[in-house]
Amino acid sequence: MFYWKIISVMRGLGYKFFLVNGFFLLFFISCKKEMLPISEGTERAADQQLKDSIFHYYKLYSLWSDNIMSEDKALFSFTDSYASPVDLLTALKRTTPFHAGYNASIDRFSYLEDISKIGSSPDDIEVNRGFGLFVSLGAVNENFAYPIIYYAEGGSSAAQSGIRRSDVILGIDDDQDFSVPVSCESGSCKFTDEKIRQAVVNKLLAAMQQSSMRIKVRHTDGNESTKSISSTPYEVNPIIKNKVFLYPAKAIGYLALSSFEAVPEGKANRSRLNQVFDDFEQNQIRDLIFDLRYNTGGHVSTVEYMANKIIGATADRALMYKYILNTYLSQPNNLPGESFDDVNFQRRNNLNLSTVYFLVTDVTASASELLINVLRPYMNVVIIAEHNGTYGKPVGFFRQEIMGKKGLWVASFKLTNARNQTDYWDGIGGDQRNVRDYIFRDFGDAEEDMLSAALNHSLGKAGSSARASARSDRGQAVKMTRIENVNIVSQGYMRR
Structure with missing residues (x-):
């Protein structure tokens, strides 16, 4: 099973068992356990064997294995020079080529997980734990900023309670003071008291460690409500919002997806997505807006499913993607039961799309980027970006279990599209x-800036406000000023 995901240890300010790094093509395999070759008569303690094995497998699987020293008698002195497995892995990653783009070694992706705590079964990856809240700070007027919920993950207690994007947090439990003073001028705002800002952030982070909370929010219609929510395990519903915008000239589909969860036959996620695309076909949409602004990745098989639901007739059976492998993985049967064959499109739709729009931020990564990349050779793709573009994760890996203690994920291969x-x-x-x-x-609000930009481009109305008869209702929103570059509370949301 192939999987591609950005690491998210505290995703949504709650613990998420999607422990996957970077833009990783995580594919779970059951492969023969190789024992590290140890010289006869050599005795190594368990912690030494663990570090020796990390070196061995990193050398074996890394896409840049030629840069790594050979396994000779110097191996033990090298691994013994590092105090912990993490320190050793950090040193190994530093042996990979330098990348000027992020001013570091190119392998910023490989990582270790503690499988003794989360379990060794890949099935854990389908379960998230937490409140499912993602929070920023934004100015609600010229004097004060408040925590703003910018996303409540589907399936979570927060989402089920009716909390949604754009809700303003007024209080948590008995604490009703979450305001932060700001100074605003010409549409730009700054915090005026850093101590108060940090105190509010600390209170939010502390609240997210609780098992439950009562959260008071103000909705965009001005009404206030108090919700009781719990930090519990939940199965993700990745569909944030879907609708069809009906204009005189054309119908435009919209789908916001939080992650590329597995879509096996007969399961809820596949059924939900089939219904979405059935609705698109029934309304004969001509353009599709894919909102991936917070989508950090997921299963590659789901990317294939999505691509086959979007691709046009002329590209049916054409190349979708192919692998670029390291030397070891290029050899047949080194990973029994796994295939690195080219993957071709198998069209599963009756759409006739003119353009596919992608709404992205700098956390849009992994499987999200793969979907964009495989469509680019065959379709008119337009990317609407919050900043410059997506995150950048063109490598994949799989988990190697070591001594029942660690799961090692080594960036081992890349996927390339039909244009290489x-x-x-x-x-x-x-x-x-x-x-x-x-x-x-x-x-799904047509007046939200990123969605509006895509709608305007589709309709040929640059700079105008896109209005339509939408198939789902939306409330009236109060326009407020966002504080940029200082607003991410969920500091553990993405590890780089």
Whole structure:
């Protein structure tokens, strides 16, 4: 099973068992356990064997294995020079080529997980734990900023309670003071008291460690409500919002997806997505807007499913993607039961799309980038970016279990599209850049900046407000000013 995901240890300010790094093509395999060759008569303690094995497998699987020293008698002195497995892995990653784009070694992706705590079964990857809340700070007027919910993950207690993007947090439990003073001028705001800002952030982070909370929010219609939510395990519903915008000239589909969860036959996620695309076909949409602004990745098989639901008739059976492998993985049967064969499109739709729009931010990564990349050779793709483009994760890996203690994920291969485009280490650039991610309007609101930009482009109305008869209702939103570059509370959301 192939999987591609950005690591998210505290995703949504709650613990998420999607422990996957970077833009990783994580594919779970059951492969023969190889024992590290140890010289006869050599005795190594368990912690030494663990570090020796990390070196061995990193050398075996790394896409840049030629840069790594050989396994000779110097191996033990090298691994013993590092205090911990993490320190050793950090040193190994530093042996990979330097990448100027992020001013570091190119392998910023490989990582270790503690499988003794989360379990060794890949089935854990389908379960998230937490409140499912993603929070920023934004100015609600010229004097004060408050925590703003910019995303409540589907399936979570927060989402089920009715909390949604654009809700303003007024209080948590008995604490009703979450305001932060700001000074605003010409539409730009700054914090005026850093101590108060940090105190509010600390209170939010502390609240997210609780097992439950009562959260008071103000909705965009001005009404206030108090919700009781719990930090519990939940199965993700990745569909944030879907609708069809009906204009006189054309119908435009919209789908906001939080992650590329597995879509096996007979399961809820596949059924939900089939219904979405059935609705698109029934309304004969001509353009599709794919909102991936917070989508950090998921299963490659789901990317294939999505691509086959979008691709046009002329590209049916054409190449979707192929692998670029390291030397070891290029040899047949080194990973029994796994295939690195080319993958071709198998069209599963009756759409006739003119353009596919992608709404992205600098956390859009992995499987999201793969979907964009495989469609580019065959379709008119337009990328609307909050900043410059996507995150940049063109490598994949799989988990190697070591001694029942650690799971080692080594960046081992790349996927390339039909044009051999693969080296987007610094992200896939946007066609329209610096388009504000306006968190004060809900997903699917035609007046939200990023969605509006896509609608306007589709309708040929640059700079105008897109209005339509939408198939799902939306509330009235109050326009507020967003504080840029200082607003991410969920500091553990993405590890780089």
